[in-house]
Amino acid sequence: MTVKDSHRARQAQATKEQVARAARELFRQQGYVATTIAAISDAAQIPVQTIYSAFGNKPAVLREIARIWIAEADTRRLAQESLALTDPAERLRAAAHWQTRQFVTGIDVIQIYQEAARADPRMAAELQSVWAAREHELKLYLESFEGDLTQPQGRALDIFLACTAAEVYHLLVLERAWSIQDYETWLGDTLVSQLLP
Structure with a gap:
């Protein structure tokens, strides 16, 4: 992996974590079902399309939330x-x-x-x-x-x-x-x- 690729990978992971942290707060406040990808996009200040590219769907966002939680615990x-x-x-x-x-x-x-x-x-x-x-x-x-x-x-x-x-x-x-x-x-x-x- 080149330095450029490594930097991109770190940026992509940082974006995923930013989305996950915003989504976790929304899920806690509004509920998982009521929270939309658009709402997560607004809270994270990350474009909707970027979220779909990084995760694909809402369950994948929840998996990232769980991964961060397990690492922190x-x-x-x-x-x-x-x-x-x-x-x-x-x-x-x-x-x-x-x-x-x-x-x-x-x-x-x-x-x-x-x-x-x-x-x-x-x-x-x-x-x-x-x-x-x-x-x-x-x-x-x-x-x-x-x-x-x-x-x-x-x-x-x-x-x-x-x-x-x-x-x-x-x-x-x-x-x-x-x-x-x-x-x-x-x-x-x-x-x-x-x-x-």
Whole structure:
């Protein structure tokens, strides 16, 4: 790749991120379904045709929003680092930390995806695929505890998924006004009490 090509690629990515950030705010305020590409164009100050050239459609804009969110949350790195912890309770509290961070940085993205899934069968299938991938990663994570868990692997996964459901975070933090720290502490305590001796 030449210097010129590299510069173009960086410019194209910067444009995509500008569009994604504007779209995320509109999706949060107006809803995914009600927001048009024209509205995103106005908010991002990027021509409509440029948005169509860069993304093709609204679902692709949402995918870019999710990509930015996952990168900013940095939960993959945090999850990998937590695997190095030898104390099982510490490792579960570390999991509570990266799960909380994921919600703090992106509960709105999850809700936008859920709205999109209700309106578009393709987005519903995509969201189902995302949940399945998450479940697979958590299954592998819990398998790393080997004989430390009091629950069989399948039941341990069910408990972990129930405790870390986005709806629970929404209820406790956004509706019941728990602090982020209170939620994270509760989540860590609950995982430890439910999954360890």
